[in-house]
Amino acid sequence: MGLGGAGWRSVGSKAHRWGCLRLRGFSSAALPPHMESVGFIGLGNMGSHMARNLINAGYRVSVHDVNENAMKKFSDDGIPTKRSPLEVSESSDVVITMLPSSAHVLDVYSGANGLLGNGGRLGPWLYIDSSTVDPQTSRKISMDISRCRLKEKKGYAEKPMMLDAPVSGGVPAAEAGTLTFMVGGLEEAYVAAKPLLLAMGKKLIYCGGAGNGSAAKICNNMAMAISMLGVSEAFALGQNLGIKASTLTDIFNCSSARCWSSDTYNPVPGVLEGVPSSRNYDGGFTSKLMAKDLDLAMASASGVGYKCPMGSGALNIYQKLCEEGCDAKDFSCAFRHYYTGKDEK
The missing domain is CATH 1.10.1040.10 (N-(1-d-carboxylethyl)-l-norvaline Dehydrogenase; domain 2)
Structure with missing residues (x-):
């Protein structure tokens, strides 16, 4: 279901009006096909605004959170909501996580119905974790993802990749789309992810290998x-x-x-x-x-x-x-x- 497409309009006039008002002239047709569909997990004070800014920029976004009320705010506007991280991954080219702690991140990626729970064959080619966690957690998940394979090649990517990309700026910057991202991981993944990150922030700083953004x-x-x-x-x-x-x-x-x-x-x-x-x-x-x-x-x-x-x-x-x-x-x-x-x- 694409923004501006028949599916988007069919969810009701309220959602259609919201979409027309919020897209502010952006078109998903201008996005690379391997980055059109973004799954966003974690709709707290920061994540909810970050997800909204991706929608504003024309990305086709689906969301998940354990908090039903947080998801309802999105479903009321016609944004697809998913019941588990695994369900998010099955409909996404890229997945972004914004979670409270290392334990939450490990559970979302590696727990039951987690993002990596598809037998090592992944749909998304890029995973971006913007949570604030310890570098060791970021490096572990990055290593786990590097051992997996893509179900099918997307864009230039031949294997799934991960970036740890925590943010600075707080809730006001998340809402305004002016966050600073500190990014660790493969530089080629960082370069490819720039347009996506700049839909949510104004400054990107590449910090080096996996875990360096978290550090x-x-x-x-x-x-x-x-x-x-x-x-x-x-x-x-x-x-x-x-x-x-x-x-x-x-x-x-x-x-x-x-x-x-x-x-x-x-x-x-x-x-x-x-x-x-x-x-x-x-x-x-x-x-x-x-x-x-x-x-x-x-x-x-x-x-x-x-x-x-x-x-x-x-x-x-x-x-x-x-x-x-x-x-x-x-x-x-x-x-x-x-x-x-x-x-x-």
Whole structure:
């Protein structure tokens, strides 16, 4: 069932109107035949927007998620929904996964009714995992896929390939289609996947072989966690010294302390509009996920015999936040809950 085709129109006038409005002039006829059909698994805060942007760009998308409500939002708009990862793979040229953890990724790829559950003969020629996982998980799945065969040759591909392509930018960038992708895997697969990735993001960075995208991502998130805690601590000190956070923000943002946590994602309520700190730390990137990513970073560091005292300290803080009931709050809630316990502009 192709976008703009008879099948798309037959699902009802609402879906047809939505398709006409959202495609914004793109045509699936311009897409390479071996990339027209995309399966998307994982329709959470990030994945739902990423899948929508692929639809906007003219790809023929089918989706799957364990959350029935998440799938209903797509089926209501006429987007095909599948009952399992294996069912997704049977109707796709490319499969993209966006999942919460390494365990979820392993289950979706290798579990019962998983993507690789077709006896080693695969329909999709390219698998892209945009989840934040440890490099070892990415390399294992990439190796598993390399041992499989294609049911039939697609485009230039003679065997299935995988890219680990985690993202940066958060929910706002996922919605706007301005994500940054950090990509590991075969360079030929990366080059072929560029148009697909640019339908969801604005910057692509090739990091090298399998697992290197995942390694880059956990390093990025460790730095982000540490900088958020540093900025929060400085704002809390400023409050205690009688300086308003809005004043200190102006100083930071034109001085050497300027960073993403001060100028784009400020943790003090009321300083910036549209960020989680200004809506009671709801939405955004949860403390639970930050703790998970820091744990991945520390485990990877241990695996290569490297000590990360600041990363370890950040992990302890976010684990404490989760234990104290902030697991579903945005990770910038560390300012209020850990450092001050009060809000001030």
